[in-house]
Structure formats: C-alpha cells, structure tokens
Amino acid sequence: MTTGLGATLVRAGRRLLSSLPALFGVLVFTFLLMRVLPGDPAVFFASGPNAGKEEIEQIRKQMGLDKSVPEQLVFYLSDIGHGNLGRSMMTGQPVLKDLRERLPASLELTFTALLIALIAAVPLGVVAALRPGSVVDHGVRLFCALGVCVPTFVSGLLLIYVFYYLLGLAPDPTGRIDVFTSLPPQRTGFLSIDFLLAGDVEGWWAACKQLILPAVSMALFVIAPLARITRASMLVSLGSDFVRTARSVGLSCRKVVVTYALRNAILPVITIAGIVFSTMLGANVLVEKVFSWPGVASYALDALLSSDYAPVQGFVLLMASLFVLVNLVVDICYGIADPRVSIE
C-alpha cells in the first residue's frame, strides 16, 4: 500500500512539472489577448470624458502602456516572478489581495454545489442502473435533461422566486451573509467553517442559508453529467464478471451493489467530478451575478468589461493553476481508489 501511494505521489509530482509549460503558455496567451482586445484602459480610467490628450498620455505612461508589447510582457513576467500580479485600476488594490479576498467565496460555493451534485447524482445513477429501462430510469433521465436544459441564471431566479419571494424561506439573495451579522475571525475564508470554528451556530446557520440557493442552482446544472456517467459505469460494473462472482457466493444485495459494483463504478466519476469542479469554478459567474456573490468570476467579468488588464490576467492564471491542482488531486484520489494505476 505504501509503495502504491508513493508511486502515486511520484506520478502526481511528474504531472505537476509537466503542466508548468502549459501554465506559462496560458500566461503569455492571456497577456497578448488582452492587448489585442479593443478598448484603451487609459481612456477608461482618465478622470472623465473631457480628459485631455496629455492627461490620457500621462496615465498611459504611468501604466507602462507606451512601451512595446514585448517590453510590457517582460515587465509583466518579472512582476509575476516576484509574486506581484499588478494593481487593479477598478478597486485600486493589488490584484493578489482582491483575489485572496474573493477566492474563498467562490471556492465555498463551488465545493458546496459539487457536494450537493454528487450526493444527488450518484444515488440517482445507481438507482437508474439497477433497473435500466424502468420508470425510475426514465424519471432520472428526464430530471437530468431538465437540469441541463435550464440555464443556471434561470434556475437561480426560479429558486429565488419560489423560496425567497413566495415562501419566504430563504434570506435576501445578496451576498454571502447579512450585512448586520458580525463576521467571525477569518481562518479558512470559508464562512460556514469560520463560524463553526468561532462557535457561532447562529451565524453558521445564516451563512448556510445564504449558500444553499446559489449552490443548488449550480448543482442542478452538473447533476446530469455526473448521474449519467454513474449510470453508465454502474451498468458496466453490474454486468461484469466479478459482480457475477459476488452473486455466485451469495453476498447480500447491498454488498454486491455497494462494495463490489459501486466502488469500481465510482472511478470514472472521480475524473468527471474533477473536470466538473474546474468548469464550475470559472463558469459560475452567472450564479455569482444573480446572487450578488462576491466571487472571483464576477470580479474578473467586471474587470474585463472595464479593460482592467491586471485582474483579468490574474484571474486566468489563478484558474489555470487551480485546474492543474484539481487534476492533481483527482490523480491522487484515483491512485488511492484504484490499486492498478500505480503500476503504470
């Protein structure tokens, strides 16, 4: 077992190294992309529409935009090398600080959504696979189709309409927490965890209530791929020889389905869950907008609209790094779950 884990770690390390060139490519590509997009940040950030040519020129110089693109790139790369992602013109703060403040909000939302999606999708997939072609199977398929068909901002608005406006169960869909609630000391950045660490159950409950609607509307969208892959790989697993062996010695139904079939079937689900997580993290801007969630995606969108280079570049770099990290975690999980992987 230890050798298996060791091999997995070595493999993960190798994977990490091999992803560095890709990260660098992303860096350069985003930089160039921002430069060719129309819109002049200097004009945008000048004092007003009446700003004179000299003023704009001065801002341009201040931002270093008067230099050639390769020169700018070199400056940018050396800044990154020193851990400086630049300063946002919009908020006036260093990008690193902005991202650090907002990332936990996005991560908390995405983790919760993925957890909800998995909790719903895996049993749905299993139930559908146990009786393929039955009413249950078709019901799951319909539910999944609906989840995919309805865009997240529509389902988000629907959820707000029902649970906030009609039933009054949910709090205002405005951010992570009520403005009047006192925040716990920041430790993880995840409000629900920080509240618990501070022993503030009431605050924790308030944070959870804020979290649940956006998380559900995001989860609805990704239940479909997860449930479908669970169903497909459960079908393969249930039809396999080793499940027949398990049945032939009279193992209980639960043992056959959970220990033998599902543990094997869950392997591809781990991979898909990793991809889904990365996608959600970047693509949840709609949900963040609908629920006024102070996350990184909405921050990047605002920056993009106002031609604020540094935050966009910082955001893309962050996403790419997270993607690498998530894949790494998936790899390690896979290595632990499947003893066969380590021999390759």
Next chain:
Amino acid sequence: MSEQLLGINDLHVAFSTRRGMVEAVRGVTLSVGKGEMLGLVGESGSGKSVTGFATTRLLDAAGRVTGGKILFRGQDVTKLRGDDLRHLQGAAMSMIFQNPRAALNPIRAIGLQIADAILTHKKISKDAARAEALDLLRAVQIRDPEARMNAYPHELSGGMCQRVMIAIAISCNPALLIADEPTTGLDVTTQKVVMDLLADIAAARGMATILITHDLGLAARYCRRIAVMERGRIVEEASPKTLFTAPQHAYTRRLVAASPTATSRIEDLVTEQERERYATVVSKPRQDPAHGTPPLLEVRKLAKRFDQGSAAVADFSMTMAGGESVGLVGESGSGKSTTSRMICRLIDPSEGDIVFDGQSIGHVASRDFHRSPLRKDIQMVFQDPNESLNPRFTAFDCIAHPLMRLDGMRAGDALRKRVEECAERVGLPLDLLPRFPHQLSGGQKARVGIARAIACRPRLLVLDEPTAALDVSVQAVVLQLLDRLRRENDIALLFVSHDLNVVRMLCDRTIVLRNGGIVEQGESRALFDNPKTDYTRKLVEAIPHIETGPALAAAL
C-alpha cells in the same frame, strides 16, 4: 451410481433478444451423484454454460427458465426466492468461471474477497474469517499466502487468480461445484496444475463437480462420465472410453474426430463426408530447394528489450525455406508473440537482423515498413477473429483493403474478381462478402482474416494463435484450409501456438521457446515423441490426451 445430488429434468432456458425469444437450452436431463465429477462438453452456443448458470441461478436478466425442474437435494432450485436462494449460493453450490482475472474484483484485496464469501454464510468475527481465508489460500497451494492476502488480482498470474477463485468457491464447503471452462486461456502446464488441484480438492471434500468445457480431452482426463451437448440438447452421455471408441451420435463422432490427439493427422480431423470437399485438391509434392538457394527467411540473433530492461526475447535465430511450415510454441510470456511480431515488422527488434529473401529488413523501422515492397510478401493472421476485423468494414472491404493499399488496385471489376477469388480459396461463400463482421460466425470471421492475409499472395504467412478462439470443429476446418493453402501456393507458414497437438500436425519443424530463448528445436514429430529437454517433456505431458489406439486397447 451413488446417491443423487442434483437432478436436472427436461430443462428449458430461453433468452429474450431483439429477434424475440431464443431457446438456448431445450430439454436437458442430467443427474449428478454425490462426490461425482461429470463432464459437460460442447462447442460454443451448445447451451452448456447456460445450463450451469441456470443451476446456480446466475442467468442474465434476459434469460429465463421456461420449463423443467432443477432438483438439488430434492428442492427445486428454480423456485427458490430471497434468503433461501442466498443460502444455496456459495454455501451449497458454487461456481468457478472462465476468465479468472475478470472474475475477481480488481480493486479489492483477494484476502478480503475470500473473507466476504465466508462472512456471508458463517457468523464469525472478521479476524476468524481472515484466518480461514488464509487457510484456504494454503489449501489451494498459493505460495507465501500471508503476503498474498493483501494482493490485488492484477498482481497475480492467471493461474494464481483461478486458484483464488477456487478458494472463494470452496470457502463454505459446498456440495456441488460447477466449473465453467476453468482453465480456458491458461497455459497447458498451468491447466494441468489447476485441474489436478481442483480434482484433489473435490475428492478430499467429497464435492460433486460439473466440469463444463469445450475440450473433450480435458473432460476425458478428469471425469468418469461425459455428457455431450449440441444446440441445447444432450446428444450423448457415456464414459470417456465409450465416447472415443464407439461414439453413437453423429455430432459426437464429428467432435471426437476434430479433437487433435497425439497421433491424428490433418486429414483425420473431419469426417469422411466433409473431406470430400477437399478431395479435389492435388497437393504438389514439395521439392527440396536446390542446394545453395538462400532461405526465404533468416533471423539472426534477434533480441527485444522493453522499457523495464529485461529481455522479452534474446538471441533468437532461425531459418525458413519457402513453403515450409514452422511452429513456435511456448507458454505465455515465452516471447513467441513478440518474436512473430518482430518478424512481421510490426515492432522493432533491439538487436539482431531479419533477412527476407536475401534482403535485410530488420533495420527498416516498423512504422515505415508498410511502404516497403516486401510488406505484401509477409502477412499476418491474428489471434482474435473478432477484434482483428474492422467492425465498419464489410468482409469484402476487409479483403479488398490490402489489395488497394499494397497492390495498388483500384475499385472495379478486377478488384472484385480478386476478392472473390480469395474468398473462394478460403471457402468463404460469396454471398457473405457484403456482410459486416458481427453478422458472421467465428469460423467465417477467421476465414475473412485468412483471405485478407493471402490476398496479396504473400510468401510468408505468420499466424498468431489463429484457432485459439475457435471451436474444435471449426479449428479442424481452418487447419485443413491452411495446410491446403500452403501446399497449393507454396506459402511458408510461421505458426505461433500454445496448442502442441495442432503444431505437431501442421508444422514440419517446431521451435520451443521459454523466457525469450530457444529451448529446443527440430522436426516436429521427433521433437514431440522424444523431447530432449525437461521443459518440452513437461509441456508434452501436460496435454490432456485422448487415449486411442494401443493404449486404449490395452485398457479394454
């Protein structure tokens, strides 16, 4: 006969398919006494496995018992439900399956899998179950059982996996064990060890056993009574001796004839009436090549190392004359497939040279060899007729493809004529040409594979276990076809196989490989009759022989 344990009475099993209900078993009546070992022999599709699965209640969802009774200790198995059924499975009867590696859970340690089976039927602690599992591993003679408890199936060889499977099957001392092709896919020596073990365990524990197999020789070696199945019915039931000396049913006669034995010749494999179709073939007497002509193929000190550094093949040299047939035998891992692939130029050798018809081809990179003019002279027939045909190509396309790629033919009448000619030469009916592989039987697919290989009129045909996936009766016909092609067209055959009886019949010379090196080589008949090395002797002795001729006469 001893007291009856299992009685199958007029059993009918049907499967619902897209084309409606298909009857797989139509009226099987069988009985097995306590502690008896019964052989259930038949070719694929005969319903022998389905009978086994119906008995252990493991039929697919699509399969249903439509009639008859299966009485086990006087209880009708087909009517059991819920807990009664679970107490039966594993505790009273259990099963061993064909592909041992697939039959074990790939991500669960084998010790736990055995313990799972024990804990299902006995109310003991987990530690006690673990201890029992360890004892079982000892009982099935697994070396270093303590360490193996935590091993996963992929870390064990096929034979080891089958032993673990046996350990699971006998974990609760069932009264009946059904072994469904337990050694198919294993090497002959492993087959012997596993079967001996199975027979010993069954005898020691007084378990009745049904051995389901396609191999008459294997059944004859281990069973006192054999039932032969054909198309869902039992056509004959007798002792092995009677079956081989005086088979009653026409199908049994054909099956007995088609099973290769130590003395059979290619011509003997099919019955009189089938032989007539080949009678018209005039075999040209082979002339010895004039002195001094270079051999067709010369392999010098060939070696192949894979990444790990250990040599898969080392120092392999051989020569072949035109029209000669050479057999390459050995157990799995002996390097025979690697060697054949290097000679076909599908993989690159690490060292050594291959000279074909005076030209060195060993240094042409395998990915460029398809452009070499010699590509069409060296062709290959692969092991699995299902996997080696493109599922989106019709039989016609499969055969036409090499003609277009290697002979530069264009679609048209000439191509059509060539393809039809090839099909005729391998005995493939022309009306099958527009069909796709899934619409063909195993034997027909094998013919398409051979037709494709001979389409460009090669001078060397490399065959990698071409009949391993085929039924014996189909194998007989395919072997005859290959032998005829060799005689008619003077094609040299390099025949890679683990089936020594087949090699003995088909090949002039045989090379025995072990761990990537040549152990012994020589003229086939002499080599098998008088093996010089222990290893070859072990291989020859492991083949389940059908006793015929003098040996049987002496026994009578």
